[in-house]
Amino acid sequence: MAYTSIPEIHEALLTKKISVRxxxxxxxxxxxxxxxxxxxxxxYSDVLVENQIIFAENLLAEGKAGPLTGVPCVIKDxxxxxxxxxxxASQMLEHYTATYNATVVTKLLEAGAIPLARANMDxxxxxxxxxxxxxxxxxxxxxxxxxPGGSSGGSAVTxxxxxxxxxxxxxxxxxxxxxxxxxxxVGLKPTYGHVSRSGLIAMASSLDQIGPFTHTxxxxxxxxxxxxxxxxxxxTSLESSECVPPTRKPQVVGVPRSFIAQEGMDARxxxxxxxxxxxxxxxxxxxxxxxxxxxxxxxxxxxxxxxxEVSSNMGRYDGVRYGFSKAGATPKESFExxxxxxxxxxxxxxxxxxxxxxxxxxxxxxxxxxxxxxANLRADLARVFEEVDALVIPNSPVLPWKIGxxxxxxxxxxxxxxxxxxxxxxxxxxxxxxxxTIESFPGSIQLxxxxxxxxxxxxxxxxxxxxxx
Amino acid sequence: MSLTHEEITYLAGLSRIKVEGExxxxxxxxxxSILDYVSSINAVELITPTPDAHHNVVRADAITHxxxxxxxxxxxxxxxxxxxxxxxxxxx
Numbered sequence: 001m002a003y004t005s006i007p008e009i010h011e012a013l014l015t016k017k018i019s020v021r022x023x024x025x026x027x028x029x030x031x032x033x034x035x036x037x038x039x040x041x042x043x044y045s046d047v048l049v050e051n052q053i054i055f056a057e058n059l060l061a062e063g064k065a066g067p068l069t070g071v072p073c074v075i076k077d078x079x080x081x082x083x084x085x086x087x088x089a090s091q092m093l094e095h096y097t098a099t100y101n102a103t104v105v106t107k108l109l110e111a112g113a114i115p116l117a118r119a120n121m122d123x124x125x126x127x128x129x130x131x132x133x134x135x136x137x138x139x140x141x142x143x144x145x146x147x148p149g150g151s152s153g154g155s156a157v158t159x160x161x162x163x164x165x166x167x168x169x170x171x172x173x174x175x176x177x178x179x180x181x182x183x184x185x186v187g188l189k190p191t192y193g194h195v196s197r198s199g200l201i202a203m204a205s206s207l208d209q210i211g212p213f214t215h216t217x218x219x220x221x222x223x224x225x226x227x228x229x230x231x232x233x234x235x236t237s238l239e240s241s242e243c244v245p246p247t248r249k250p251q252v253v254g255v256p257r258s259f260i261a262q263e264g265m266d267a268r269x270x271x272x273x274x275x276x277x278x279x280x281x282x283x284x285x286x287x288x289x290x291x292x293x294x295x296x297x298x299x300x301x302x303x304x305x306x307x308x309e310v311s312s313n314m315g316r317y318d319g320v321r322y323g324f325s326k327a328g329a330t331p332k333e334s335f336e337x338x339x340x341x342x343x344x345x346x347x348x349x350x351x352x353x354x355x356x357x358x359x360x361x362x363x364x365x366x367x368x369x370x371x372x373x374x375a376n377l378r379a380d381l382a383r384v385f386e387e388v389d390a391l392v393i394p395n396s397p398v399l400p401w402k403i404g405x406x407x408x409x410x411x412x413x414x415x416x417x418x419x420x421x422x423x424x425x426x427x428x429x430x431x432x433x434x435x436x437t438i439e440s441f442p443g444s445i446q447l448x449x450x451x452x453x454x455x456x457x458x459x460x461x462x463x464x465x466x467x468x469x
Numbered sequence: 470m471s472l473t474h475e476e477i478t479y480l481a482g483l484s485r486i487k488v489e490g491e492x493x494x495x496x497x498x499x500x501x502s503i504l505d506y507v508s509s510i511n512a513v514e515l516i517t518p519t520p521d522a523h524h525n526v527v528r529a530d531a532i533t534h535x536x537x538x539x540x541x542x543x544x545x546x547x548x549x550x551x552x553x554x555x556x557x558x559x560x561x
Contacts, residue, residue, distance in 0.1 A: 099542045193523060235526040300507040311484065318485070321555055322546035331558045335485040343486070352480045352488075352500055356472075357507075359483065369510050375518030382519075410502055426521070451521070 001030045001162050006067055006219045009165060013060055013070045020056045020070040024049060024114055027072040030163040031117055037139045039148075039157035040117040041077050044084050049114060056112040067222050069112030074158045074167040077118040078125055078201040079210065081105050088201045089133040090123045091342040092317050092324045102199020103234065104168060104210050104227040111226050116164070119154030123344045125170055125203040126310070127151050128178055128412055129401070132346045137403050141183050143440055146400040149179030152213070156183040159213045166214045166223050170200055172207045173302055174395070174419025177446055180213055180431040181395035184442030186461070187213050188220045191451050192426035193238035195224075196231035204309035205236070207302075207423040217432060217461035224454065243452040246389065250456045253280055253447075254290035254388035262417055265397040272436055272443040273394050279434070279467040280392065285460065290384045290391070294376035298421035301377075303413055304357050304370035305424070311354025314347065349409060377425040381450065390456050391448040393418050395431055399441050422448055430457040435468040471501040 003009045012018045018026075031040060043049075056070040075081065078088040080098035082105075087093045101109070108115060122132035130138040130153030138153045140146035141160040148157045152169025156179035159167050169176040171189040180187025188211040195210045202208060212223035231237045255277065260270070277287060319325030319338030326337035343351070357366035384391070398415050406412050422429045427448055434443035445464065449456040472480075477497050481488040488496055540553055549556040 096546065099539065099546065232528070236523060238523070294513075297509060297513050300509045301513075303503060303507050304510060315485075319548065320557055321543070325548035327549075327558065329558075331560055332485065334558050336487045339485055340487040348484075348486055348488075349496065349499060349503075351484045351486060352477065352496060353503055355480045355484045356476075356500065356504065359480070366507070366510065369513065369515070370507075372515050372518065373510065373513045376513065376516055378521070379516055379519070409499055410506060413503070413506075 009071050020053050034161050039138045039154040041120050043117045052114045059112045066111050072114040072116045074117050074119050074164050075115050076152050076155045076169045080199040088124045089121045091134045103196035103231045122151035125151040126346045149182030151175040153179050159185045170210050172203050173416050176211045177431040181444040182400045184433040185213050186220045187431040189429050191428040194228045196234040196237045198233035202313040204306045221458045245452045246450050250389035252286045252388045254391045256290050256292045259292050259295045268438050272438050276445045283463040283467050292380045294380045295421050301370040301373050302420040304366050307350040307354035308358050308367045311351045374424050385450045393446050395446045428454050430461050432461045472497045
């Protein structure tokens with residue numbers, strides 16, 4: 001596809017260099033040409049796309065076009081589009097038709113964007129590679145045999161291959177940031193509560209957030225501004241008055257060196273990261289070493305809280321009102337047959353783990369302890385954010401592995417070490433790729449800001465991006 | 470630690486999932502090793518939390534839409550229906 005940014009498309013549409021219809025045709029062809037990457041699970045229906053093309057063309061003709069009007073996009077298959085299939089990459093929902101639009105989809109449609117296809121992902125967003133998709137993994141856009149990351153792997157791939165200039169993913173423990181890093185694109189996880197979760201198939205309700213994949217920080221900001229906002233349908237979404245951003249001009253970036261120096265941290269990633277730190281200095285930022293002692297336990301906290309919430313959220317999949325259904329002699333047997341046959345290994349594992357930490361006799365020691373310990377993370381962040389405006393860390397301690405290589409679930413979990421603390425604290429974070437490579441894979445940084453500090457991320461992110469030119 | 474097969478069977482029962490054979494052996498080991506890792510939470514000393522922006526939100530206990538307008542679309546999702554009811558296996 002010729003265009004690589006939202007403003008480029010906007011300009012081309014305004015000056016009639018291309019029509020919305022032709023742009024959609026080109027985009028569809030681009031997506032189809034990359035079928036081997038298995039980034040998408042299906043196209044949205046002709047009716048939906050046609051209606052949006054006409055709507056976008058009208059907005060353009062009336063001079064009412066916004067930045068996303070007429071811009072095609074891809075949406076992770078755990079975000080509901082009314083009347084369209086939504087599978088969450090699970091056999092449980094293989095034939096499920098969404099009965100309403102996610103709020104973010106309503107906002108994109110009202111802005112005139114054109115959702116074209118639904119992206120592959122790890123089943124029910126559980127995983128870091130798309131290898132847990134019930135419909136097969138996606139492939140890394142740079143090194144085909146490698147994973148693209150996950151769980152929003154497909155969404156990252158379609159932007160990395162430039163089939164679309166933006167896509168939506170979701171991030172519960174790193175599922176936007178890590179695939180953004182593995183694929184070499186920008187990925188944003190907003191502050192918890194900034195983007196509505198209504199219509200996002202729930203994984204862990206206190207951790208999930210929807211966010212964009214783009215080529216540029218500016219485009220991530222554009223998409224974020226369209227999808228963010230208080231939603232009466234999501235009780236955890238915040239009023240703008242409750243979202244008080246930091247007021248200081250960002251000047252100092254904190255580097256939690258002892259946290260970054262994880263056992264298992266790839267030295268090559270560390271070396272590239274050091275060069276990124278120099279880029280920040282060249283961009284005019286001061287660096288400061290900081291300590292975040294509570295972060296050492298963040299992964300343990302996450303793999304208690306997340307499975308607990310997962311086990312609760314997965315309870316609705318019983319084959320009664322929707323989804324895969326296999327009848328037994330009793331309701332209990334029907335639930336067991338339906339669930340066992342259609343939920344994948346990782347999903348079942350997390351349900352069992354979550355059930356354990358919530359069960360009588362273990363609830364206090366595990367779930368309650370971990371949930372309360374989240375305050376330790378927030379306190380550490382509040383303390384360091386008095387002296388620094390943002391933090392910078394890597395996205396992953398390991399490079400993208402070969403599809404099928406990592407068999408041990410715990411080793412996959414350990415690779416989430418740099419992303420989960422962000423969700424546990426609820427703060428926003430932004431992945432920005434570098435122009436350097438590590439064994440062909442893209443380098444990247446992860447910027448973390450205080451709650452409601454998206455503007456800090458965008459400011460520093462853009463400055464860092466400029467250093468990559 | 471590895472969980473016992475009894476423990477896995479108990480958890481599976483609560484979760485309405487059937488675990489048997491090879492899966493039983495695998496899951497006892499996997500869930501056990503993950504629990505080993507997360508047990509490090511024991512060492513965390515809790516602090517008194519400061520309140521954040523989030524608080525309980527409820528909506529008014531009022532009717533939000535005309536009855537029946539979603540019925541057809543919702544029933545279309547269910548595997549077994551009877552009139553405007555979702556049908557389930559006999560409970561009692």
